[in-house]
Amino acid sequence: MTRVKRGYTARRRRKKIRLFASTFIGAHSRLTRTITQQRMRALVSSHKDRSRKKRDFRRLWITRINAVTREDRLSYSYSLFIHNLYKRQLLLNRKILAQIALSNNNCFDIISNKTINQKEKTNKIKES
Numbered sequence: 001m002t003r004v005k006r007g008y009t010a011r012r013r014r015k016k017i018r019l020f021a022s023t024f025i026g027a028h029s030r031l032t033r034t035i036t037q038q039r040m041r042a043l044v045s046s047h048k049d050r051s052r053k054k055r056d057f058r059r060l061w062i063t064r065i066n067a068v069t070r071e072d073r074l075s076y077s078y079s080l081f082i083h084n085l086y087k088r089q090l091l092l093n094r095k096i097l098a099q100i101a102l103s104n105n106n107c108f109d110i111i112s113n114k115t116i117n118q119k120e121k122t123n124k125i126k127e128s
Contacts, residue, residue, distance in 0.1 A: 060098070
């Protein structure tokens with residue numbers, strides 16, 4: 001059986017791995033074994049952080065909506081606002097609500113007033 005020298009094949013494989021790790025620091029971008037370890041860690045982290053990103057953005061939207069709802073009224077909170085939205089069947093997701101709260105405050109006030117007015121109307125009907 002003839003001898004096979006793996007120079008070209010091995011070099012091509014390692015070069016492909018090194019291109020992935022070109023931005024890593026120190027031995028993590030130079031040594032083949034540590035490059036492969038760091039590459040596995042990087043891919044795991046990127047997979048994990050894709051779902052983390054969704055979670056972080058949802059938290060950000062909730063914080064923004066809560067800040068705007070508490071701005072004028074003392075006893076009105078995010079949870080009451082969302083509860084009243086669902087009761088009123090105004091189907092707006094948190095991303096859109098946060099964008100409206102930042103860009104167009106008047107529009108957000110109209111939405112929140114509709115939810116409050118609906119609650120007051122139901123209270124008046126129950127009292128009668």
